[in-house]
Structures are given as structure tokens and as C-alpha cells.
Amino acid sequence: MLERAIKGTSGYWGWLIFLLALMGIGLGCYLYQFFEGLKVTGMSRDVSWGLYIGQLTYFVGVAASGVMVVLPCYLHDYKAFGRITILGEFLAVASIIMCLLFVFVDLGNPVRIMNVILYPTPNSILFWDMIVLNVYMLLNIIIGWNVLAAERKGIHYQQWIKVLIYISIPWAFSIHTVTAFLYAGIPGRHYWLTAIMAARFLSSAFCAGPALLILLCLIVRKVSKFDPGKEQIRTLAGIVAYAMIFNVFFFLLELFTAFYSQIPGHMHPIVFLFKGLEGHGNFVPWMWTAAVFAILSLVLLIVPATRRNEGTLTVACIILIIATWIDKGLGLIVGGFTPTPFHTVTEYWPTTPEMLITIGVWATGFFVLTILYKIAVSVKEEVAA
Amino acid sequence: MGVDRREFLKIAGYAALFGLGGKAAIDILSPGELEASMQGIPLTQGKRWSMVIDMRKCLKQQEAGKDGCKECMIACHLEHNVPDWGNPKHAIKWIWQDKYEHVFPEHPNQFIDEGVRHKPFILMCNHCVNPPCVRVCPTQATFKRESDGIVAMDMHRCIGCRFCMAACPYGSRSFNWGNPRKAPKELNPDYPTNRAYPERSKGVVEKCNFCVELVAKGELPACVQACDKIKVHALNFGDLDDPKSNVRKLLREHYTIRRKPALGTEPNLFYII
Numbered sequence: 151m152l153e154r155a156i157k158g159t160s161g162y163w164g165w166l167i168f169l170l171a172l173m174g175i176g177l178g179c180y181l182y183q184f185f186e187g188l189k190v191t192g193m194s195r196d197v198s199w200g201l202y203i204g205q206l207t208y209f210v211g212v213a214a215s216g217v218m219v220v221l222p223c224y225l226h227d228y229k230a231f232g233r234i235t236i237l238g239e240f241l242a243v244a245s246i247i248m249c250l251l252f253v254f255v256d257l258g259n260p261v262r263i264m265n266v267i268l269y270p271t272p273n274s275i276l277f278w279d280m281i282v283l284n285v286y287m288l289l290n291i292i293i294g295w296n297v298l299a300a301e302r303k304g305i306h307y308q309q310w311i312k313v314l315i316y317i318s319i320p321w322a323f324s325i326h327t328v329t330a331f332l333y334a335g336i337p338g339r340h341y342w343l344t345a346i347m348a349a350r351f352l353s354s355a356f357c358a359g360p361a362l363l364i365l366l367c368l369i370v371r372k373v374s375k376f377d378p379g380k381e382q383i384r385t386l387a388g389i390v391a392y393a394m395i396f397n398v399f400f401f402l403l404e405l406f407t408a409f410y411s412q413i414p415g416h417m418h419p420i421v422f423l424f425k426g427l428e429g430h431g432n433f434v435p436w437m438w439t440a441a442v443f444a445i446l447s448l449v450l451l452i453v454p455a456t457r458r459n460e461g462t463l464t465v466a467c468i469i470l471i472i473a474t475w476i477d478k479g480l481g482l483i484v485g486g487f488t489p490t491p492f493h494t495v496t497e498y499w500p501t502t503p504e505m506l507i508t509i510g511v512w513a514t515g516f517f518v519l520t521i522l523y524k525i526a527v528s529v530k531e532e533v534a535a
Numbered sequence: 536m537g538v539d540r541r542e543f544l545k546i547a548g549y550a551a552l553f554g555l556g557g558k559a560a561i562d563i564l565s566p567g568e569l570e571a572s573m574q575g576i577p578l579t580q581g582k583r584w585s586m587v588i589d590m591r592k593c594l595k596q597q598e599a600g601k602d603g604c605k606e607c608m609i610a611c612h613l614e615h616n617v618p619d620w621g622n623p624k625h626a627i628k629w630i631w632q633d634k635y636e637h638v639f640p641e642h643p644n645q646f647i648d649e650g651v652r653h654k655p656f657i658l659m660c661n662h663c664v665n666p667p668c669v670r671v672c673p674t675q676a677t678f679k680r681e682s683d684g685i686v687a688m689d690m691h692r693c694i695g696c697r698f699c700m701a702a703c704p705y706g707s708r709s710f711n712w713g714n715p716r717k718a719p720k721e722l723n724p725d726y727p728t729n730r731a732y733p734e735r736s737k738g739v740v741e742k743c744n745f746c747v748e749l750v751a752k753g754e755l756p757a758c759v760q761a762c763d764k765i766k767v768h769a770l771n772f773g774d775l776d777d778p779k780s781n782v783r784k785l786l787r788e789h790y791t792i793r794r795k796p797a798l799g800t801e802p803n804l805f806y807i808i
């Protein structure tokens with residue numbers, strides 16, 4: 151089936167070359183970082199994780215959200231989603247590739263990465279995160295590929311694939327839960343030390359991921375003869391709406407606990423993010439953008455007329471993705487490190503090389519995604535013809 | 536240790552001249568010092584190394600000099616070739632000073648006495664009994680030594696994920712943001728030729744190691760030696776497991792506090808205020 155990836159329009163090739171160029175720039179910046187050390191980033195002694203780990207967190211969520219099409223399809227026998235499960239699964243594969251790359255570029259000593267396997271350490275959540283992410287990627291590659299191959303031949307996929315599909319459903323929840331545990335079990339980082347972290351992660355994943363999937367479905371419909379379907383997009387929009395309601399609700403729960411208890415440690419990170427602390431407030435405009443976008447997207451998603459209209463739905467999905475990205479890919483990490491253990495504030499802002507590396511990794515993810523989608527869509531077109 | 540060996544011999548010598556026993560002489564010259572300092576030796580046999588920092592003595596010394604006192608920090612950073620980047624964001628700190636409010640942020644007190652307000656306290660890794668840094672490390676590059684409780688660091692295994700830095704609630708860990716060999720050389724003239732201490736590469740985490748390499752030879756940590764050398768004796772290193780040790784005696788006799796005790800990490804560093 152791979153050969154379908156090399157037969158495409160000039161638009162397809164132009165897009166791939168554009169992504170390759172971004173990947174090249176990212177790689178160049180990465181080499182610079184590799185030789186100079188992580189001092190070329192904006193991270194510091196006090197804010198020792200930044201954009202990279204934020205992206206890891208965000209895209210684990212996108213990957214996990216593949217389950218939002220798989221679960222209704224296979225557990226509730228919601229046939230309509232059968233058309234697009236492959237899009238969800240391949241989105242998961244591309245996302246996990248980005249996640250693994252983001253971990254890699256964040257390492258101070260990437261050549262030693264095998265130490266994680268040579269000295270397996272079950273008490274480290276990072277060890278488990280690595281396992282669940284890799285297994286989830288494998289599951290999705292195997293399932294997606296075999297189901298697609300069966301579809302092309304016009305036969306039913308084999309029974310053992312079904313077993314893998316059932317495994318992949320709880321597994322999707324596990325990857326984001328384990329990722330939340332990276333943060334939620336650390337003493338002394340108040341913004342992270344909250345039992346609701348995993349639930350927040352899952353809810354924000356289950357709105358952001360399907361929102362991205364909706365956008366991708368709309369693009370697929372535009373650039374190919376395969377139509378993911380009106381009903382499918384409508385159902386996805388409903389899922390996005392519910393998940394976003396939960397996401398905002400969970401965040402409000404955090405606000406209540408912090409500001410009703412008035413415990414300084416619980417309040418300070420939130421004050422820093424939304425108001426500024428000790429004269430440092432470089433995230434304030436971002437966080438308010440996220441808040442406003444979150445509310446706006448909720449309105450557009452809850453009002454039936456705007457949810458059903460694909461134009462307003464597109465707007466809702468875009469601003470929802472921006473809102474959740476700021477919250478999870480940016481604010482979450484910096485909020486955890488602010489204030490520092492000494493109750494001071496050290497500002498963080500990614501440097502240009504850091505941003506270009508990040509863009510390079512995104513481009514890699516979308517490169518893989520484009521190729522996988524190209525294959526899937528070509529098969530779908532053939533079957534339909 | 537309160538009195539170093541050479542000083543002990545000197546005092547004993549004077550005492551002998553006056554027809555006194557060595558120990559009795561010291562008891563007269565500085566009561567209690569000898570017991571407090573000489574217990575816990577031999578050094579290689581401690582089961583739970585700890586440090587009691589007498590901030591009264593330390594602050595007194597810091598106020599004596601016009602630039603404060605930096606002896607322990609200089610000694611440590613020389614001993615371990617700690618790179619200096621001249622950029623606070625990339626600073627590598629093994630032992631350092633920060634003001635009281637930053638060291639004990641969980642004890643806010645608007646009306647605290649002038650003796651500690653904004654005063655520079657000594658900080659280093661607490662060698663916690665229950666260290667979160669060790670719990671999170673995916674490679675066991677940082678580990679707690681069963682035998683003596685030191686939280687050690689293998690800079691040759693560390694992958695630089697910095698999970699431990701997020702996990703340490705005390706800011707005790709530093710990362711080599713650049714190549715430590717390129718760091719300014721003033722503070723560490725031996726670097727990188729000093730083979731007594733392993734070189735590290737860029738991209739690894741490091742922190743205070745309670746001078747495992749010196750303790751193994753039966754010597755006191757470099758900071759303690761430096762403090763003893765100027766006869767301040769603010770840093771007291773000893774075995775918490777031994778009821779007769781210098782540190783246990785100090786803890787019995789003084790009110791001490793630890794940093795962020797509510798987190799359950801059980802720091803092995805104690806402060807006499």
C-alpha cells in the first residue's frame with residue numbers, strides 16, 4: 151500500500167516539500183543545540199522544562215484522543231465512525247512520533263537514551279510513560295494498517311486485530327493518565343500536585359484531539375474524493391463540546407480550591423499565570439487569550455446552530471485548539487515551576503532555536519501524518535470507485 | 536567537627552605544660568566542643584550522614600568580614616570543579632547562600648526578628664531520607680546509598696531528562712546547560728585536569744554529594760573542613776544513626792528546623808537558628 155504515498159498531485163508534493171524544509175531548519179537548530187548544549191534554549195535552573203515537554207504533554211493528549219472514534223465504533227457499534235477510525239489511529243501514530251521526538255530533543259544527553267532500557271526503573275513514571283507511548287504507537291500502526299489492508303481487499307480484518315483494538319481502548323486512557331502522573335506525584339510543585347490532573351488531561355485531550363480531527367476531516371474532504379461524512383463530523387463536534395465542558399469545569403474546580411482555601415502555594419502559580427507575580431507576567435496575555443478562546447469555543451459548540459454549521463464549527467475548533475494548547479503546552483509547565491522552591495520568579499520564554507526545533511518536530515509529525523493519510527485516503531477512494 | 540586534630544594536639548600540648556590532661560584542658564577552654572566534634576569518627580562507618588548547621592556561628596562570621604564569608608562554597612566548588620557560567624539562570628550550585636525568606640518560604644513571618652530577617656543562610660542538598668529526586672529518575676543515575684544515606688549522582692549515567700530537578704522541592708539540583716569545560720576557569724584552575732573528581736559532560740545534572748569521595752577516605756566534607764579551618768565550626772557533619780554522635784548531641788541540645796518538613800522528604804540537614 152505504501153506506493154500510494156508517492157503518487158500525488160503537485161499540491162501534495164508542494165506541501166511535503168514545505169514540511170521537509172521546516173524539518174531541515176529544525177534539524178539544523180537541533181544540531182546547534184546538540185553541540186552547544188541546552189543553554190541555547192530559554193530554560194534555566196529554575197524553569198528546567200519548557201516548550202518541549204509542554205508539546206510532549208499536548209500531543210500525548212492528541213494521540214489518546216484517537217480512542218474517541220475507536221471507542222464508539224467498536225464498543226457501541228456506532229458504524230458511522232467505521233469510516234474514520236483509520237484517521238483517528240493514524241493521527242495517534244503521528245502524535246506519538248512527535249511525543250517521542252520532543253522527549254528526545256529535551257534530553258541533555260540524548261546519546262545515552264538507551265540507559266532508560268538498560269537500567270529499567272519501575273519507580274520512575276518516565277519509564278512507564280516510555281513503555282505506554284511506544285506500545286500505543288505500535289498498537290495503532292498494526293491495527294490501522296491491517297484494517298486498511300483488509301478494507302482494500304474487501305474482506306473483514308482478522309479476529310486477532312479485534313483483540314488488539316480492545317486492548318488499545320483502555321491503553322489510550324493509560325497513556326494520558328501516566329503522562330499526568332509525571333506531574334501529579336511531585337511534592338512541592340503546587341500547580342501540578344492535584345488529584346484531578348489526569349482527569350483534566352483526559353478532558354482537554356478529548357476535546358482538542360477530536361477538534362483537530364474535525365479540521366483534518368474537512369481538509370481531507372477538500373483535497374480528495376473521500377468524504378469522511380457529515381454525520382461523523384457532527385458526532386465528533388458533540389464529543390468536542392462535552393469534553394470541553396468537562397475541561398473548563400475541571401479548571402474551575404482548581405480555581406475554587408486554590409482561592410477559597412487561600413493557601414498561598416495553591417494560589418501563586420495561578421496568580422502568576424493570569425495576573426503576574428512579583429512583577430513578572432509574561433504569560434498573562436497568553437493565559438487570557440486561552441480563557442477567552444475557551445469560553446468563545448464553548449459558546450459556539452453548545453449553541454446547536456453554530457455547532458452544526460461547518461463554518462462556525464471550524465472557527466470553534468481552531469480557537470479551542472489554541473486555548474487548550476496555551477493551557478497545556480505552555481502554561482502547565484511554566485506554572486509548575488513558578489514560583490520557584492525559593493518563592494522567587496524566574497521568567498521563561500523559548501528562544502528562536504527552541505521554537506524552530508519545536509516547529510521542526512511538528513513538521514515531522516505532519517509529514518508522517520500526511521503520508522499516512524494519503525495512503526488511507528487513496529485506499530478509501532479506490533474502494534469507493 | 537568542632538576542633539580539628541592539629542588544633543587538638545596543640546591544645547593538648549599547652550595543657551600538658553600546665554599539668555592538665557588533654558581532654559580536661561579542652562573542656563576548660565571550650566566546654567562540650569570535643570565530644571561534639573570527635574564523635575562519629577571513623578568517618579567511613581556512618582549509617583546516616585547528616586549535617587547540623589549552626590547559623591548563629593555562620594552569621595556571626597559572615598557579619599565579621601565586609602564581604603561576608605564564602606569559605607565553604609569556595610572549598611566545595613574547588614573540590615568538585617564546579618563550573619561557573621556567570622549567568623544566574625545557568626548557575627551550578629552545590630552549596631550556596633540565600634536569604635532566610637527564600638530558604639524557609641513556608642515560614643512567612645512579617646515580624647520576624649532582625650537576627651534572621653534577610654540573612655544569608657547556607658543551602659545544599661538535604662540528602663533526604665525519602666528523596667523524590669531518586670524516586671523519579673528513570674535511569675537510577677541518582678540514587679540513595681543504602682549504607683550511609685548519601686544521595687549520590689552518577690554523572691556518567693544521567694541522560695539529562697531533568698525529571699529530578701522538577702521533583703526536588705529544594706532547588707538543590709543544577710544542570711549543565713552548556714559544556715562545563717568552556718565555563719570560566721577562575722574558580723576552578725585544575726579543571727579539567729583534576730582527575731581526583733570525575734569530569735562531567737554537558738547535559739547532566741549535578742548536586743552536592745556530601746563529599747562521598749572524601750568521606751570514603753575518612754575525611755570530612757570539604758565545606759566542613761573549610762569552616763573548621765577558620766575556626767567557625769558552623770557546619771557539623773556526623774552520623775545521625777549513632778546516639779553518641781556530634782550531630783545527635785547538637786540536636787538534643789538545640790532547637791533545630793528543617794526545610795519544608797511537611798513534604799515528608801525527611802531532610803538530613805538541620806539548622807540551629
Ligand code: SF4
Binds near residue numbers: 659669702703705706
Ligand atoms: S534535597 Fe533535593 S536533591 Fe537532595 S536528596 Fe532531597 S530531593 Fe534529592
Ligand code: SF4
Binds near residue numbers: 671693695699
Ligand atoms: S536528569 Fe539525570 S539524574 Fe535527573 S532524573 Fe534524569 S537521568 Fe536521573
